[in-house]
Amino acid sequence: MASFTGDGSRRLHRLVKGRTLVIGAPYLWLLVFFLLPFLIVVRISFAQMDGARISDLFAYADQALVMKLDLLSYATIFQDEIYGSTYGHSLLYAGVTTLICLVIGYPFAYFMARAPAALQPLLLMGVMLPFWTSFLLRVYAWKGLLDAETGWVGRFLAHVHAEQLLLPLGLISAPGQFLYSPFSLVLGMVYTYLPFMVLPLYGTLSKLDLRLLEAAQDLGATPWQAFWRITVPLSRSAIVAGAMLVFIPCVGEYVIPELLGGPETLMIGRVLWDEFFSNNDWPMASSIAVVMVLLIIVPLAIFNNSQAKAARS
Known part of the structure; x- marks a missing residue:
């Protein structure tokens, strides 16, 4: 014993x-x-x-x-309007990119999850295929594609008179000028980060118990009602995960705004680069980075706390 x-x-x-x-x-x-x-x-x-x-x-x-704690850098951030507008632009473009990725990625992930089992690996490989090419090359390729004279995407947009929609919205600065604009910036970020939205959604939707949808239909729910009341709530965690995977790197993005953005699309990543390497002002750059991390981490922590409380209740 x-x-x-x-x-x-x-x-x-x-x-x-x-x-x-x-x-x-x-x-x-x-x-x-x-x-x-x-x-x-x-x-x-x-x-x-x-x-x-x-x-x-x-x-x-x-x-x-x-x-000795020098607060001059933080005081400058909160007093100088350029830093406030830069943070605002970064959050705005990241939020718009996340929303567009969700609108495009959710139907595609849903289609992948409902596709025949033999076809799903091929679709998944199609989502992962862009990662086989250098990130820098993929972004740089859009400079040629969006050119209104030589790029087929730019010529197509000019042919369908897309500037009639984009110009009033302020997404381009002049007719036919699709490059170096908020439009090209958001397009490049959506193209780059869309797989980060699709993959977690596909992982959750592929494991969804289809008997729940059959039970909802037996109880009189339409396919649209079953989708909103069963599929979407059960995939909420994947939506949040995909949104975080897209939103967080978009806030601090540097390469895409540098290659595809214009003067009006100044984001915090470019400001960090200028402060570190052009101005050689490391304390100022570090202060900008700290504020940027707090802008992301604090709301995320509050959201996770509220989700945990809701799950416990």
């Missing part, structure tokens, strides 16, 4: 130890590769540029340890 109890205790100890290791590994990864670098950025944001080096936050003088 004592031997049995001892063996059980050892197995329980190994089980708890293995579970702690499995759970602790992701937290260790986040600590080393996210939290520590972020703390370094926060530390730089409260410093000053002392020539080519960053000033120290702590100074020891007269047997006293003094902490």
